[in-house]
Amino acid sequence: MAKICCETFKKISKSFNWFSYSVNGNSILCMPYIQVGEIKYRVNNCPSCGVEIRDIEISVTEFSKW
Numbered sequence: 738m739a740k741i742c743c744e745t746f747k748k749i750s751k752s753f754n755w756f757s758y759s760v761n762g763n764s765i766l767c768m769p770y771i772q773v774g775e776i777k778y779r780v781n782n783c784p785s786c787g788v789e790i791r792d793i794e795i796s797v798t799e800f801s802k803w
Contacts, residue, residue: 742783742788743788751803753780755769763796766800
């Protein structure tokens with residue numbers, strides 16, 4: 738489902754919070770963000786390689802394998 742930009746993103750992705758939605762009982766993580774207080778700052782680009790990741794979608798099952 739997700740095209741991962743780099744291996745570093747996999748390593749740091751669990752440091753982000755994620756918006757999510759459900760399709761047929763399957764949870765999908767989308768749009769990573771960093772929360773500071775009550776404000777949610779969206780992560781638009783990979784901090785390592787710079788590729789746009791704002792529209793990434795990852796199944797919870799795939800994400801848990803990283």
